[in-house]
Amino acid sequence: MLLRIGFDDTDHYKGGCTTYLCSLIVERLEKKATFLDYPHLIRLNPNIPFKTRGNAAVALKVECEDPEDVVDLVWNVISENYSGKGKADPSLVAIKGEVPEEVKCLSMRALHEFLPLSYVARVLKKVNVEQRFIKRGRGLVGAAAAIGFLESDFIDFxxxxxxxxxxxxxxxxxxxxxxxxxxxxxxxxxxxxxxxxxxxxxxxxxxxxxxxxxxxxxxxxxxxxxxxxxxxxxxxxxxxxxxxxxxxxxxVHLFMRKKIPVIRPYDSLTVRGIIVQSPIVIKGGHVLVKISDGEKTIDCVFYKKTRLNVIATLIKPGDLIEVSGGVKPRRRGLTLNVEEVKIIQQVIVVEKKPPVCPICGTKMKSKGKNLYRCRRCKYSAEFVDFEIRHRNLPKYPLKQAPSAYRHxxxxxxxxxxxxxxxxxxxxxxxxxx
Ligand SMILES: [Zn+2]
Incomplete structure (x- = not known):
């Protein structure tokens, strides 16, 4: 029988971790079941504030004769390694046969949004999958999401x-x-x-x-x-x-696209908008940029550690950009912490250009509004001349620095x-x- 088991939020007091536990489980399970795939290590929405470290959950896909026996074994290893001293709520979800569509949907949503535990528990109950957990079972979200993730329509891994x-x-x-x-x-x-x-x-x-x-x-x-x-x-x-x-x-966490009015706290997503005011350098060297999609605006923060702050200062009002990252609630409203930016369209910047003296050919000096004077022959005249400044900002997506990479x-x-x-x-x- 085909059996899938997901688990998450296993104890990491004194340094245990879910992948380590998985390696212990694989060693013990090998005698009882045939592995149909590598264990799946699934990273979920990195912007959730109360996540397990790295927000990773693990799922196994095996063929076995006695699924109850296998689930017991996995749960035993999880329980044996639970000290009760950390904040973890170890949780396990087991699905026999194919993954219900509702669970696949949970996986995709758990990657881009914040899903309340009560909602996930309700869905799991509805599709009748086995759940085991300690305390409140906070790990159920990850456990279910890990099972469905690589079975849903994301093809890259x-x-x-x-x-x-x-x-x-x-x-x-x-x-x-x-x-x-x-x-x-x-x-x-x-x-x-x-x-x-x-x-x-x-x-x-x-x-x-x-x-x-x-x-x-x-x-x-x-x-x-x-x-x-x-x-x-x-x-x-x-x-x-x-x-x-x-x-x-x-x-894959940046695949979701939304219009600004429907963005919610802790979303991971990509938004497109026009810059509505000049970038502001804030304390710490970070850069704040406000974009609008015609309906609403959102503040985007380019943190210094991402090294994207440099490009952010070169953006000008009117530019059309696409920003990807995580949404955080702040006092002044929602802000997007930028992980990736793509400049789609750059506005043309026209600047006043000092004219050349018609008498001696020297570049004239500005002497106030539209008035220019030649330093060499003292000729002066009111004159306006403009030139287009070439901006040449890169058109490919710009990513944060490797040291700021997320999983x-x-x-x-x-x-x-x-x-x-x-x-x-x-x-x-x-x-x-
Ligand atoms: Zn001159």
């Missing part, structure tokens, strides 16, 4: 290989040789991506903090990720590793690679142990 530390190293600094990451990246790119911020010479693959992850390598082909792992030098044992199929690096951001180097047809079959060794 990538892979991530995650390596984990032996518990005795948890909390200690990670010692990975930077040069080996660079060698790996140069050898395998563009089929692996978002490994290094070359401008800052900083690896992006390393995890930080107390969680058990050493590093994660992202790419379009599972077998290349295994090769990449072999090339990276780590000065501690790799306790376990596993490959996930994921929606990371696809930019879902499609890195620049992956543009175009999404059209690869990937077989998506399991390679022989996709996890250890």
């Amino acid at each position: 990538t892979y991530e290989l995650l390596t984990y530390r032996n518990p005795e190293f948890w909390g200690k600094p990670r010692r990975v040789e930077y040069e080996s990451i660079e060698v790996m990246d140069r050898a395998l790119r563009p089929y692996v991506f978002a490994n290094i911020d070359y401008k800052k010479k900083r690896p992006l693959i390393l995890s930080h903090g107390p969680d058990p992850v050493i590093y994660g390598i992202r790419g379009d082909f599972p077998s290349l990720l295994v090769e990449a792992m072999k090339m990276i030098k780590v000065y501690e044992p790799i306790d376990r590793w596993i490959i996930f199929k994921t929606n990371q690096c696809t930019g 879902l951001t499609k890195p620049r180097e992956r543009e175009g690679l999404e059209s690869f047809i990937k077989k998506g079959v399991l390679i022989e060794r996709w996890h250890y142990p």
Whole structure:
């Protein structure tokens, strides 16, 4: 029987994490079920304020004889690893057979909007899927969304290989040789991506903090990720590793488009509008731009860390732009924190141009409104001349700096690679142990 299990918000007190738990589950489940796909690691709306860290949920797709037994096993591993000390509400959703359309719809909405738990619980009850949870079951949203996501109509996906530390190293600094990451990246790119911020010479693959992850390598082909792992030098044992199929690096969180009047808090989306006032540089070097779609306006903030603040200061009233990012409620109304911007149309800027002296040919100096005077021969005249200033702002989409990337951001180097047809079959060794 075909069985899908999603889980989320598992305990991360003292550094557990949902993907680590998944690797423990896969190891134990292998004897009882056949995996039909890599575990799905699904990142949900990154703009939700009370999300689990990284807002990731995991789903498994297996063929098994005794689904109850399999669900019990998964729930047991989740419960065994629940300390009760963190804020987590571990939750599990199990679906036998095909995924109901309602659940696919939840997946898409959980990526772009804020979905209340009560609403999700109601939908799950209606379609009669199994739910198990601790406390309020806040993880149900992610658990359900993870199951439906790659079954819905989004076709793009990538892979991530995650390596984990032996518990005795948890909390200690990670010692990975930077040069080996660079060698790996140069050898395998563009089929692996978002490994290094070359401008800052900083690896992006390393995890930080107390969680058990050493590093994660992202790419379009599972077998290349295994090769990449072999090339990276780590000065501690790799306790376990596993490959996930994921929606990371696809930019899918910015697919939703809305008109400004219907935008809601915490939406992730793309909006098109005309600049209605000159950009304002605010405290911290961030830049505020107001756009209108003819019906309503919204403030867009270009944060300094995204390095998009520079282009934002060059935008002029009248320009037509497309901005993508997350919507936050602020005192003065909703604002969009920009992750990507595309300048669709630039207004023509005409500037007054000082005339050339008709007598001696020198450039004349302005002496007040429309009055010009030649410095050399003192000839003066009232005169107006204009010239068109060429702006040449880039027409391609501009993305935030790699150090500000979110898990879902499609890195620049992956543009175009999404059209690869990937077989998506399991390679022989996709996890250890
Ligand atoms: Zn002159």
